Structure formats: C-alpha cells, structure tokens
Amino acid sequence: MKSHPSQLQVVDSDDLPGYPFTSDDQLGAHFFIAWHHREWLNSAMRLKGTPESRAIYFDLICVAQDQKPVGTLPDDDEQLAKLAGVPESHFRALRALEYGPLHKWQRCLCGDEIRLFHPRVLEMVSDAVSRKETNRARVEAANNEKRLQRLRKVLTGYHADLAKNDAAILFMDEWLVERTSYRTASWVERAITAWSNHLFDKNRR
Known part of the structure; x- marks a missing residue:
C-alpha cells in the first residue's frame, strides 16, 4: 500500500491556505449538493478507488456539508473514523491507499484551527453560498418593492x-x-x- 502524501510531510501552518469561509457562515436550508455525476463517473477516484474507499469518500463529502466551517473535515483520524463509521485502525489503512477516502483532501487554516478541505467540495460550497446570496438579494428586492408600493398607496x-x-x-x-x-x-x-x-x-x- 502507498502512504498518503499528507502523512509523510510536515507542513508549517503559515504555508497552509486559508479557508475562505468561517464557522459563522451558515447556509440555512442546505439540503442538497450540486454533484456533477459525469465528472464523478470519469474520475480517477471512482475508476481506481476500492468500493469501500469510494463509499466513505462520498460519505465524508456529505458529512462536510454539516461541519463548521461548512465544507471542511477535522484533521484527526479518530474523529474521521467515527464520522465514517469504521474503526480507526481500518480508516488509517484505507487512508494509506493512493485512492483512499481522503483522496485530494488537503490541510488548510480555519482561523487558528487546521482542518481538511477538498477543492471540488469548496466549489460546491461557494456555489451554494452564491445561490443563497442571490436568493436573499432577490427576496430583499421583492420585499422593498412591496414596501414602496404600500407606501405609495397610503400616500395616495x-x-x-x-x-x-x-x-x-x-x-x-x-x-x-x-x-x-x-x-x-x-x-x-x-x-x-x-x-x-x-x-x-x-x-x-
């Protein structure tokens, strides 16, 4: 089995990318993710990962949607194993595979905490945040228009x-x-x- 690259490198926290969202960023009714199925069907992770690794990989992507900050995972094998529902020793063995359940997950800085993020998952979160902000702006614009109409009617x-x-x-x-x-x-x-x-x-x- 090949060792996971992140297990062989000591990275200074100053060199880690900063995660763009914080624990204060809430998505509210975030009940689905934009999953590009064709991209997944042709990905190296799906084609080369074991069925178990692929299943846990997808589970963790879903788990990350309810983490803080949204879209991240704890950088801790014990917690990750519990989130994945497997023994820690087994999770470590799977993680050591080239296409393990943490394939392409990277360490990042979330404030003072080091956590894991996946570039593709970050795109999903950014898209969800953008949709939320667009919807909120649309609702606010509609509310403002109704408020102005009511005022105009009263002033008549x-x-x-x-x-x-x-x-x-x-x-x-x-x-x-x-x-x-x-x-x-x-x-x-x-x-x-x-x-x-x-x-x-x-x-x-």
Whole structure:
C-alpha cells in the first residue's frame, strides 16, 4: 500500500491556505449538493478507488456539508473514523491507499484551527453560498418593492401627486426604515413633513 502524501510531510501552518469561509457562515436550508455525476463517473477516484474507499469518500463529502466551517473535515483520524463509521485502525489503512477516502483532501487554516478541505467540495460550497446570496438579494428586492408600493398607496390618500413622485417615495421610505418598523398614520405624516423639510432645505442652498 502507498502512504498518503499528507502523512509523510510536515507542513508549517503559515504555508497552509486559508479557508475562505468561517464557522459563522451558515447556509440555512442546505439540503442538497450540486454533484456533477459525469465528472464523478470519469474520475480517477471512482475508476481506481476500492468500493469501500469510494463509499466513505462520498460519505465524508456529505458529512462536510454539516461541519463548521461548512465544507471542511477535522484533521484527526479518530474523529474521521467515527464520522465514517469504521474503526480507526481500518480508516488509517484505507487512508494509506493512493485512492483512499481522503483522496485530494488537503490541510488548510480555519482561523487558528487546521482542518481538511477538498477543492471540488469548496466549489460546491461557494456555489451554494452564491445561490443563497442571490436568493436573499432577490427576496430583499421583492420585499422593498412591496414596501414602496404600500407606501405609495397610503400616500395616495394624503396627496395624489406626492404619491406619484418616485423621489419622495424613496426618501420617505428610507426615512421610515431608519426610524421605525411601524407605518402608522402618524409616522407617515411625519415622513411627509420630513420630505417637505428636505425640499425646503434643498431650495435654500
């Protein structure tokens, strides 16, 4: 059996790559991974790894999705063996194979802790984070638009022309967001006053 390269090298932590995500980065409802099946079917790991190594390899990729930081694994054989559900001695033997369950996993720095990451798994996590941020931006944009529409509708009852003024709507919406989460009649009236004062100050310049 060939020894795993990481078991033969002493690496200074200063030389390790820093992991781009932290334990504070949460994916929320992260219930699936983007698995490129054609890439896997033609990979050296699938073609050359033993069935057991391949199974544990995939299991650990799934396990990494719920670790902190997401997408990493502990750099500890005892913990890895428990996560894989096999005796530690057996896990060490599998890890020593050229195409063992930690094929292409590398050490990295997660803050002050040394953990393991896989470049392909990192791409999966980055893709998931990107989708989350895109979705959040889409939801926020939709919420903002609904909030502006509600404000415009309320202002129609006060001053129809003012309700058609996009600049006024944006100014008053921002003014209200900064001051309250409630949009009662009294708050809307204060926002209208703030807009009037804003125009007055602007015209005095």
